[in-house]
Amino acid sequence: MFAASILNIFPLQDSTGVLVFIVTFLLIYWSTRRHPGIPPGPGRWPIIGNLGSLAGPDKLKVFRDLRLKYGDVFALYFGSELTVILNGYEAIKDAFLKQGRQFSFRPENDFVRRSVISNLIFGNGPECKAKRVCIMNAFRDLCFTRNGVVLEQIVHDELDFLIEIITKNAKAFCPRKTMSMSFASVIFNILHGKRPERGEKRFQWYMDTLDQGFEVFLRSQVRHYCFPWLDKLPGDLLRLQYAKDVSVSVSEFFEEIFKEREAASLPGSRDCLLDFFLSEDSPVARDEIWKCHHDLMGAGSETSATTMNWMILLLALYPDVQAKLYAEITRKIGKELPAISDRSKIPYVEAVILETLRIGSIVPLGVPHFVKEDVSFRGFYIPNGTTIIANVTSVHHDPSVFPDPFAFRPERFLDESGRVLQASEQVIPFSMGQRSCIGESIARIELFLYVTRIVQNVEFRLPAGCKRPTLNGVFGITYRPEDYNVDIAKRN
Ligand code: HEM
Numbered sequence: 001m002f003a004a005s006i007l008n009i010f011p012l013q014d015s016t017g018v019l020v021f022i023v024t025f026l027l028i029y030w031s032t033r034r035h036p037g038i039p040p041g042p043g044r045w046p047i048i049g050n051l052g053s054l055a056g057p058d059k060l061k062v063f064r065d066l067r068l069k070y071g072d073v074f075a076l077y078f079g080s081e082l083t084v085i086l087n088g089y090e091a092i093k094d095a096f097l098k099q100g101r102q103f104s105f106r107p108e109n110d111f112v113r114r115s116v117i118s119n120l121i122f123g124n125g126p127e128c129k130a131k132r133v134c135i136m137n138a139f140r141d142l143c144f145t146r147n148g149v150v151l152e153q154i155v156h157d158e159l160d161f162l163i164e165i166i167t168k169n170a171k172a173f174c175p176r177k178t179m180s181m182s183f184a185s186v187i188f189n190i191l192h193g194k195r196p197e198r199g200e201k202r203f204q205w206y207m208d209t210l211d212q213g214f215e216v217f218l219r220s221q222v223r224h225y226c227f228p229w230l231d232k233l234p235g236d237l238l239r240l241q242y243a244k245d246v247s248v249s250v251s252e253f254f255e256e257i258f259k260e261r262e263a264a265s266l267p268g269s270r271d272c273l274l275d276f277f278l279s280e281d282s283p284v285a286r287d288e289i290w291k292c293h294h295d296l297m298g299a300g301s302e303t304s305a306t307t308m309n310w311m312i313l314l315l316a317l318y319p320d321v322q323a324k325l326y327a328e329i330t331r332k333i334g335k336e337l338p339a340i341s342d343r344s345k346i347p348y349v350e351a352v353i354l355e356t357l358r359i360g361s362i363v364p365l366g367v368p369h370f371v372k373e374d375v376s377f378r379g380f381y382i383p384n385g386t387t388i389i390a391n392v393t394s395v396h397h398d399p400s401v402f403p404d405p406f407a408f409r410p411e412r413f414l415d416e417s418g419r420v421l422q423a424s425e426q427v428i429p430f431s432m433g434q435r436s437c438i439g440e441s442i443a444r445i446e447l448f449l450y451v452t453r454i455v456q457n458v459e460f461r462l463p464a465g466c467k468r469p470t471l472n473g474v475f476g477i478t479y480r481p482e483d484y485n486v487d488i489a490k491r492n
Contacts, residue, residue, distance in 0.1 A: 031080070037381030039084055041075040042066075048226050049077025059475040060364060060393050063087075067394055073378055075386075079225030081109060083368075083387040084377075087394035089401070089426045091378070095388065096369070096433030099377065104434040105370040107387050111224040114231075115217075115240050117247045119288055120295040121367060130283035131292060136438050138276040142190060143442055150271075151442065152340055154189045155449045158182055161198075163457050172463040172485035179308045181207060184301035186446060191293050192257055193265070193272030206253055209246055210298055216242065217477070254290035300439045303362050304446050306480045310360035311352070311451060313469060314408045316460040316486045321408060325352055326455050326491075338452040340445055346452065347421040351410035353447050357429040359408060359471065361393040364479040366431050392428060393479075401426050406471060461487045 031046040042053045053076065056062045063085065066074055072091040075084050086092045095103040106112070106122045116122045120131055143151035162182045166173070184207055189195045196203040220239040223230060230237040261274050269275050273296075276282065277289045284292055315322040328348040329338075343350060369388040374381065382388075397405040401424075402412065415422050430437035437443070462468065469484035 035082060035383055039073045039075040039380045040070045044077045049079050051078060063391050073380060081225045081387060083389055084382055085389050085391055087391045089395045092390045100433045102371055102375045103369050103388055105372050107368050107370040111221055115243045117291055118295050119291040121299060132438055134276060134283050138273050139442060151445060154186055155446055156337060158186050159453050166488055167458060167490045169488055172487050174483050174485050175312050176309055176483060179305040180301060183305040184297060187297055187300040191273045191296060192261060202253060213246060250294055251290045254293050302478050304443050306362045306478045307356060307360060307447060308450055309481055311356045312460050312486060313481050313484055314356060316462050318408045321410060329452055329456055338449055343448050347414060347419060349448060349452055350421050351413040353451060354413045354423060354427055355408060355410040358396045358427050361396045362429055362478055364393045366390040366392055390431060395426050395428060457491055459489045459491060461489060463487050
């Protein structure tokens with residue numbers, strides 16, 4: 001029947017026509033066929049796969065709707081790359097904790113090999129594990145074992161500067177860039193033992209490069225998945241040459257700083273992360289250190305800054321929460337500089353931070369994971385080489401877990417007396433398992449010191465007569481609020 005219809009279309013003597021038809025048919029079949037046994041998902045289109053299903057201004061809603069239709073575990077093709085999306089706390093936990101051995105790799109596809117500089121966030125294997133352990137030990141030593149004095153000091157120095165700048169603003173201002181710079185300075189200081197000079201051009205250039213790098217990375221990834229052959233055409237259509245040029249400049253930027261530090265520090269000193277990396281037993285080769293520093297700067301500054309941007313917006317939108325926060329801080333520590341040891345004294349601050357991390361869902365789809373073997377998961381087949389994405393917002397914005405999920409209500413994390421913090425295990429902004437965030441403790445302390453000190457000193461208000469900002473976010477590697485302005489009133 002099938003053969004007969006082909007013969008009707010192409011007479012026998014026209015063997016070229018038959019060949020073209022068969023090749024076209026096979027190409028369409030292979031490029032639209034879903035692997036058998038994989039989790040459900042929408043039909044696949046040639047070339048773009050399921051990218052069409054992700055169209056729409058509100059990406060988080062798109063993922064919410066796909067979950068409603070296909071369940072907690074569904075599969076999409078980003079171009080030709082098979083990607084499994086995990087939704088809900090139990091599915092993410094099953095993968096990253098219960099089957100953590102299989103689900104804890106980072107993608108090793110062609111795009112990552114060609115364009116990613118990272119040897120930590122996108123690293124795999126025992127060397128990457130050794131770096132994780134070394135950094136976590138160094139963070140513990142630098143920031144916590146000396147009662148957190150180093151971290152506390154670094155953050156307070158930075159906050160002296162920040163509060164001075166923001167209180168100088170007579171006009172309504174948008175905190176985004178100021179916050180990015182401030183948190184980047186803290187991480188830079190932990191890494192290199194000094195804060196960048198105020199207004200230093202090299203550092204400003206580096207921050208701009210990081211900012212653009214995030215966007216270019218996302219765009220060229222999508223293009224590479226759909227049209228890998230663009231790489232063979234003249235012109236840097238996939239921006240891979242751009243990525244290489246940036247990495248050379250970034251390595252030179254860090255190299256200069258490393259040399260300064262090597263010349264200045266005493267042998268055996270352990271005052272910043274760089275000292276740990278330069279020590280004899282370091283798991284990171286000398287010419288690879290800059291890559292780790294680049295990863296830590298990228299991962300550690302934009303995330304915390306975005307959390308603070310959400311927090312300022314939410315406090316301005318909910319003046320009653322802000323007033324309660326100020327009252328609690330004043331009652332418990334007055335005008336004293338907050339210390340890490342004060343965290344347990346002011347549970348309301350911790351509840352405000354948790355609620356901000358929940359609503360903001362700063363890294364909405366986490367960092368991609370990957371499987372390097374065929375995996376059986378919840379009755380589905382996940383083939384070797386599949387990318388795995390944990391949709392963290394599916395947990396944080398699930399009304400069955402957090403009723404009225406878009407209302408800013410820190411009280412949901414306090415007991416009935418309002419005095420005891422009841423953190424929910426279902427708030428997972430730092431993910432979980434073997435690849436969870438290694439900066440979590442630093443981030444939590446930074447946020448505590450930032451919010452407490454800033455609220456002690458200033459009040460945020462929506463500028464009179466302006467359109468009320470929404471909770472709409474800008475979707476990217478991080479999820480940040482749309483730019484907004486706030487008035488800042490200095491407290492007496
Ligand atoms: C509010 C602030 C932060 C948030 C919401 C956040 C969130 C995350 C998330 C979701 C991941 C991916 C986990 C996974 O793949 O399962 C991650 C990884 C990572 N984060 Fe953070 N992070 C924050 C702050 C920081 C800070 C301050 C640092 C460094 C000082 C840092 C360094 C890293 C690194 C190096 C990784 C990669 C870990 C690996 O691949 O093994 N993060 N973070």
